[in-house]
Amino acid sequence: xxxxxxxxxxxxxxxxxxxxxxxxxxxxxxxxxxxxxxxxxxxxxxxxxxxxxxxxxxxxxxxxxxxxxxxxxxxxxxxxxxxxxxxxxxxxxxxxxxxxxxxxxxxxxxxxxxxxxxxxxxxxxxxxxxxxxxxxxxxxxxxxxxxxxxxxxxxxxxxxxxxxxxxxxxx
Amino acid sequence: xxxxxxxxxxxxxxxxxxxxxxxxxxxxxxxxxxxxxxxxxxxxxxxxxxxxxxxxxxxxxxxxxxxxxxxxxxxxxxxxxxxxxxxxxxxxxxxxxxxxxxxxxxxxxxxxxxxxxxxxxxxxxxxxxxxxxxxxxxxxxxxxxxxxxxxxxxxxxxxxxxxxxxxxxxxxxxxxxxxxxxxxxxxxxxxxxxxxxxxxxxxxxxxxxxxxxxxxxxxxxxxxxxxxxxxxxxxxxxxxxxxxxxxxxxxxxxxxxxxxxxxxxxxxxxxxxxxxxxxxxxxxxxxxxxxxxxxxxxxxxxxxxxxxxxxxxxxxxxxxxxxxxxxxxxxxxxxxxxxxxxxxxxxxxxxxxxxxxxxxxxxxxxxxxxxxxxxxxxxxxxxxxxxxxxxxxxxxxxxxxxxxxxxxxxxxxxxxxxxxxxxxxxxxxxxxxxxxxxxxxxxxxxxxxxxxxxxxxxxxxxxxxxxxxxxx
Numbered sequence: 001x002x003x004x005x006x007x008x009x010x011x012x013x014x015x016x017x018x019x020x021x022x023x024x025x026x027x028x029x030x031x032x033x034x035x036x037x038x039x040x041x042x043x044x045x046x047x048x049x050x051x052x053x054x055x056x057x058x059x060x061x062x063x064x065x066x067x068x069x070x071x072x073x074x075x076x077x078x079x080x081x082x083x084x085x086x087x088x089x090x091x092x093x094x095x096x097x098x099x100x101x102x103x104x105x106x107x108x109x110x111x112x113x114x115x116x117x118x119x120x121x122x123x124x125x126x127x128x129x130x131x132x133x134x135x136x137x138x139x140x141x142x143x144x145x146x147x148x149x150x151x152x153x154x155x156x157x158x159x160x161x162x163x164x165x166x167x168x169x170x171x
Numbered sequence: 172x173x174x175x176x177x178x179x180x181x182x183x184x185x186x187x188x189x190x191x192x193x194x195x196x197x198x199x200x201x202x203x204x205x206x207x208x209x210x211x212x213x214x215x216x217x218x219x220x221x222x223x224x225x226x227x228x229x230x231x232x233x234x235x236x237x238x239x240x241x242x243x244x245x246x247x248x249x250x251x252x253x254x255x256x257x258x259x260x261x262x263x264x265x266x267x268x269x270x271x272x273x274x275x276x277x278x279x280x281x282x283x284x285x286x287x288x289x290x291x292x293x294x295x296x297x298x299x300x301x302x303x304x305x306x307x308x309x310x311x312x313x314x315x316x317x318x319x320x321x322x323x324x325x326x327x328x329x330x331x332x333x334x335x336x337x338x339x340x341x342x343x344x345x346x347x348x349x350x351x352x353x354x355x356x357x358x359x360x361x362x363x364x365x366x367x368x369x370x371x372x373x374x375x376x377x378x379x380x381x382x383x384x385x386x387x388x389x390x391x392x393x394x395x396x397x398x399x400x401x402x403x404x405x406x407x408x409x410x411x412x413x414x415x416x417x418x419x420x421x422x423x424x425x426x427x428x429x430x431x432x433x434x435x436x437x438x439x440x441x442x443x444x445x446x447x448x449x450x451x452x453x454x455x456x457x458x459x460x461x462x463x464x465x466x467x468x469x470x471x472x473x474x475x476x477x478x479x480x481x482x483x484x485x486x487x488x489x490x491x492x493x494x495x496x497x498x499x500x501x502x503x504x505x506x507x508x509x510x511x512x513x514x515x516x517x518x519x520x521x522x523x524x525x526x527x528x529x530x531x532x533x534x535x536x537x538x539x540x541x542x543x544x545x546x547x548x549x550x551x552x553x554x555x556x557x558x559x560x561x562x563x564x565x566x567x568x569x570x571x572x573x574x575x576x577x578x579x580x581x582x583x584x585x586x587x588x589x590x591x592x593x594x595x596x597x598x599x600x601x602x603x604x605x606x607x608x609x610x611x612x613x614x615x616x617x618x619x620x621x622x623x624x625x626x627x628x629x630x631x632x633x634x635x636x637x638x639x640x641x642x643x
Contacts, residue, residue, distance in 0.1 A: 023237070030235045033304040072304065140237070160231065164238040 023141045024134055025062035028095055028119060031132060032072035034161035037092060038154040041115040042075070049075040049092050052116075054082040054107065056097025093117045096130075104128060115153050126169055131155070135166060142166040181353045188345035189338060196337050200330040207326065208319055216288050216295065219315055222252065223299035227311045230260050231301050234268060234308040242269035249313075256294060257314040263307055272314075283310035293317055355379035359388050362395075372399035427485050431478045438478070442471040473603075480607040483538065484592065487614045492532050494619075499527035499572060502537050503561045506544045519551060524562035527572060531619050531639050539615045542608040543574040543635050549602050550578035550633070569621065569640035577632035589625055612637075 032049060049072040053060035060081045067077035080091065084103065088094060094116050096107055101122050108129035111118055120130040126146040131153070133144050144167040150157050162168050226245065233242035242260050246269055249255045257272035261283040270279055284298045297313040355378070362376040372395055378388040445464045448456065456464070503523045511517070529536070544559065551557035560575040581589075581596045588594045592610040609623075612635075616623045619639040627633035 027236060033235075034232060070306075142238070143236075158232075160229070161236075163229075164232040164236045164241045 020136065020141060021056075021059050022062050024095075024121065025059050025066055027134070027141065027143065028059075028063060028093065029067055029070070029072070029077065031117060031119065031161070032077075032093060034158040035117055035150075036156040036158075037073075038115050041092060043090075047075065048078040049073060050078045050080055050090055051093040051095065052080045052082045052086075052088070052091040054084075054086075054094065054096045055100035056095060057081065059095065059097065088114060088116055091116050093119060095119045096122075096125075098122055104130075111153075112149070113152050115155060117153075117155055118149065131157075132165075137166060144169065147171070180356055181349055184349040184352055185342065185345045188341055188349075192337060192341035193334070196334055200326075200333065204323065204326045204330065208323060211322060212319060215315075215317070219255075219295055219297045219313055220288065220299070222249075222255065223297045223311045223313050226258065226260075226313070227299050227301040230269075230311065231303040231308055234260065234262060234301060235303060239269050243271070245269075246271035252315075254318075255313055255315045257312075259312040260301075261310040261312065263309050265310070268309060277314070280312065283312060290317060293320070351380075352384070355384040355388065359384070359391055363391070366395065372402050424485055424489060428482065431482045431485075434478055435475065438471050438475050442468055442475070445471070473605075477605045477607070480605045480611070484607055484611045484614065487535060487538070487611055487618065490532075490535070492535070492618055494530050494532065497529050497531050497533050497536055499529055499536070499540065499561075500525055502533075502540050503527070503544060506537070506541050507548075507559075510545065510548050517548075517552070517557075519548070519557040519559060522558075522560045522562075527561070527563050529570065529572070529639050532615075535615045535618065536639075539612045539637070540574075542612045543637075546604075546608060546635075547574055547576035547578065547633075549604065550580075550597075551576050552578075552602070554578050564636075569638045569642065571636050571638050573634050573636045575632065575634040580627040580629045580631050580633045582629050583627060586625055586627070590623065 028051060032051075051063060051067070053063060060079055064079045067079060070077050080086075082094075084100075088111050092115070094107075094111060096104060096118070098121050100107065104120065104122055104125060105128045108118060108120075108125075112129055118129070118131045119134070120132070121134040122130075125133045126144055129149050131146055131150045133146075135142050135144060143165055145157060145162055145165040146169040147157065148169070148171065226249070230242050230245045233239070233245060246258045246260065249258050249271060250273065253273075256274060257270070257277045257279065259270040259279050260268040262268040265282045267279060267281070272279075284296075286298055286300050288295060288297050290296075291314070293316070294314050295317040297311070297315075299311040299313075301308045301311060358379055359376040362374050366372060366374050375392050375395060376388040378385045378392075445468045449461055449464050449468075453461075500523055507521050507523070511519075540561075544561065547559040551559065554577055556577075558577045560573075562573060562575075564571040564573065579597060579602065585596050589596070590609045590613040593606040594610075595604060595606040597604075613623050616637050616639065620641045621638035622642070623635060623637040625633055625635050
């Protein structure tokens with residue numbers, strides 16, 4: 001795990017698509033630590049922390065490697081590769097890749113009001129109901145945060161996370 | 172200097188108070204400084220660790236999401252902690268991620284060290300791992316002023332001022348307060364000094380306190396009372412004894428005088444009638460009877476002389492001394508002329524130094540010189556070329572006079588007996604005498620405060636030295 005963390009900035013520097021995906025995977029995992037879910041989001045005491053990935057298989061692969069043996073909120077982390085028809089039930093984080101841009105409004109609409117952290121990487125995604133949206137600024141992966149959809153999903157995003165967001169849309 | 176070798180109890184007390192104050196204040200100040208520095212040390216370290224923890228916590232997201240700008244902003248908040256001289260964040264790989272230092276010349280360690288606090292020169296250096304959700308995100312580095320030595324110096328400065336002030340206060344206070352102890356003591360000391368100087372045992376020390384010094388005063392007074400009583404008793408006893416002695420002495424002298432005096436009348440009768448017998452009955456008395464009578468007469472005359480000498484001796488003690496300037500040369504000349512007149516047939520060389528002068532009683536000194544010169548005259552009677560010298564030794568004080576002869580002399584072994592009454596070193600037949608003369612001379616010298624001593628060799632002569640004043 002340390003090896004991966006250590007390699008992270010180096011990849012960021014080299015740039016390239018592969019590096020970007022790795023960084024996004026790492027961020028995706030780390031977001032969990034800065035967000036609070038309502039108790040109802042975890043049905044069983046030892047239920048895993050589930051990250052769903054839609055339309056980003058490479059990233060899902062990276063993420064699977066990354067989370068093996070790690071925890072978020074003291075829960076085992078599980079990665080679920082989703083298909084378009086799959087239900088969002090049991091998810092805590094949902095990442096929708098750029099390839100699903102066309103269906104994004106629909107997907108986001110489906111997740112609206114649920115305790116699922118919605119993460120996207122598409123322009124204008126926040127306006128469509130996404131909570132965290134990756135952007136690339138000067139070859140660096142950054143992210144914007146929209147609070148209203150998170151509030152609707154009863155998610156509490158830590159101000160510490162907001163501190164490192166590029167932009168925060170609130171109220 | 173006054174404090175180092177105090178001469179009085181007062182100074183000792185003041186010194187004592189100062190030393191005690193110094194010790195107490197030093198201990199107190201050192202304890203306070205030690206306590207404060209320790210407190211400073213521990214609290215500053217705790218403070219810095221807290222600060223490092225805070226930075227770690229606020230910077231965790233920045234490190235997690237690789238946001239150097241936010242990390243930088245977080246670090247720059249430390250400008251409100253001016254004691255923090257430098258701060259840095261290292262990422263999980265140990266690479267410098269963000270840094271902050273008001274002083275641009277400060278360098279940063281290239282790699283983070285293990286968690287902990289250590290001293291680096293005048294600074295405290297803290298390394299603290301940033302852990303979020305069990306994951307090490309990086310390391311916080313803080314470098315802050317460690318002002319222990321500055322504080323120590325500051326405290327020592329304050330301590331010096333406090334010490335001086337306290338010593339001054341202690342000095343003046345003790346100067347004032349020492350009187351409580353010393354006044355009763357000094358009162359006793361004063362009385363003691365006065366008693367010693369004036370030998371006045373009727374003085375009493377005042378008891379000014381109820382402590383040991385008060386007891387001392389009481390004891391001292393008791394001793395003084397005892398001494399006064401003993402002294403009075405002693406004086407009374409001396410007075411009584413003196414009176415007794417004087418009475419006995421007077422009795423004795425009166426007895427001696429009257430005996431001598433009364434003895435003379437019958438002696439004169441014996442001598443007179445013996446003479447009458449010889450003169451009135453020159454034919455009737457056989458020659459043997461006349462010879463016996465002549466021996467009776469010479470014996471009575473000798474006894475008369477003895478009585479005369481005894482009277483003289485007792486007179487020397489009784490008459491009062493009249494000191495006046497005396498020409499000893501003149502007296503010696505008169506005495507020798509007198510002797511020559513009595514025995515004109517003797518050929519004797521007499522030399523008298525000119526200008527011998529002394530202070531003394533003229534009558535007693537004449538008697539003494541008569542005795543000494545008479546002795547010289549007498550003991551040279553069998554010498555071939557008799558010579559008598561009267562003079563003075565020039566050197567030394569008091570002036571020492573002498574009478575020297577080349578007569579019979581005597582063995583120095585008997586010198587001690589020389590001046591005792593009735594002590595004779597030669598038989599009466601060789602040199603007639605009563606043995607009282609030198610005793611009388613010695614008594615005369617003693618009455619003048621002087622002394623007499625002799626040097627002699629048998630057959631070679633004798634010298635008698637005398638002084639009329641105490642030695643030295």
